Amino acid sequence: MSEQIYVGVDIGGTAIKVGICNQSGDLLHTYEGPTESDKGTDVILHNIATYAKRIVEQSPYEWEQVGGVGVGIAGFLDIPNGFVKFSPNLGLRDVRLKDYLEEHLNKTVRINNDANVAALGEVWAGAGKGVDHCVCYTLGTGVGGGIIVNGKIYEGFNGMAGELGHMQIVPDLEAIQCGCGKMGCLETVSSATGIIRMAKDAVERGDRTSLSLVEHIMAKEVIDAAKAGDEVASRIVNRAAYYLGKSMASVAVVLNPQRFIVGGGVSKAGEFLFEQIRQEFRKYTPDAIAENVEIVAATLGNDAGVVGAAGLILRS
């Protein structure tokens, strides 16, 4: 039989993205179709199976060459059984996703959560290629985390490992409540949402900042203002970087990883942000551990999800 290929599926709230990878993790083809999450479970499941078949049909490959189908999805999962307990943004509850797809696609199917899958994608074919011990942060609406140990996703006792956004890192006196119900989570300060909130607070307080002229403050505006020398914006970005670096210090003494990979919208701030993160990390990490650790930007962008999903077949 000719070359094996692997199909990755990244299920988002509005679009399902599918991709074909070869054995090295190169993304050869992609296809995207609507999730239609408003139409209910059956339609969503049907769409996933349809798009997975379609991308192979449209490619030069045969279905026989497919070594398996991996799926990344946000929500509470029973990973070994491929069962979606609850996926709030898709409206799925108690869905036997793996069973359904194996029946309809006649291939091995593995599912895992979106942050883990993105981490695996980066380690398979992105900023962590060849690095067996990696920890990934995704700085978006929230702060996602994925842990790679010996080149594979580390899931923990019941699939909840790597919930880095919910490390409670802000001291009690400065902590605000997180969506998870707890106080002072990393996500409250280092996500795009956290940065926007701190900026709005500053404007409302009447702090002197160029951000007071911006109608809709997004994380990008805050970062740009900080780069341009705005003191208030600089303080906000530095606070995000401070807690990120400090949380990495805690992760480093626990896991002793070789590399931290940071992706998501906020990471586009680039070296301006990364230098601050590295500085805080080194300040709070014993030298013997810190000296071997790199903190780098993710390289796959939005493709990390499909690539990592395809990687589930070879790497889990």
Place this chain on the structure above:
Amino acid sequence: MSEQIYVGVDIGGTAIKVGICNQSGDLLHTYEGPTESDKGTDVILHNIATYAKRIVEQSPYEWEQVGGVGVGIAGFLDIPNGFVKFSPNLGLRDVRLKDYLEEHLNKTVRINNDANVAALGEVWAGAGKGVDHCVCYTLGTGVGGGIIVNGKIYEGFNGMAGELGHMQIVPDLEAIQCGCGKMGCLETVSSATGIIRMAKDAVERGDRTSLSLVEHIMAKEVIDAAKAGDEVASRIVNRAAYYLGKSMASVAVVLNPQRFIVGGGVSKAGEFLFEQIRQEFRKYTPDAIAENVEIVAATLGNDAGVVGAAGLILRS
């Protein structure tokens, strides 16, 4: 051939303890002899080999039944190569420990650091028996840590995983310097040394406490005073428990373990201490993760080292 046995060696600064375990981790025989660390590397190595042979000779078992010899030692190690880079309390530097012992004992030899080995002992035959995802804290002079993943020691990229005592958990404004050079490590507040320091500070400050009548304050006196209702002592023990629970919360979101096992002298405070740790842990850990986690006392005491060392043969 009859039953296989495993020899564990726990090398301390003053004594070397050796033990024989069966395949289930039951400790069948122990022997202890002086380390003689003042007499130099050759004598220490000779003693290790001699005691390992002697315990088998003195037992009903034959040397042929020995499945391997495991060694736990404090210091900086190159674990895969069984090389001791530096062990300050033994005065060893650049010693090929594994090679020496394999040559003199003619058995497979594995070495690992003392905190990891104690953790493995507890998981093999103590408070973590049958639990694959465990994190162990040892509260002694310092705070040691060991991480067990899938029933085996997790070493990280270069053998430094599980350095839980050096998680920098105390906020900057209250942080004091740790022996490692960094500020605010867990070890500065939750070790026996940390508890004694806080007690002495309180007495020197003139705080009203029964501890001011104690000539040599040890951690036990502080805990006993707290149990008896002394407010100053209670505050100190609660502070130690607060940071322990908070550090466990960080570990839990990273690793999603099933059980925390706490050993070492300070843990003898018992449920009085454990209830406080659990309360802080639950306060700072998302419910979905916290609800599956137990925090329990170690059960092997000083035997954890030899048992875990013997376990290195079957479990690494």
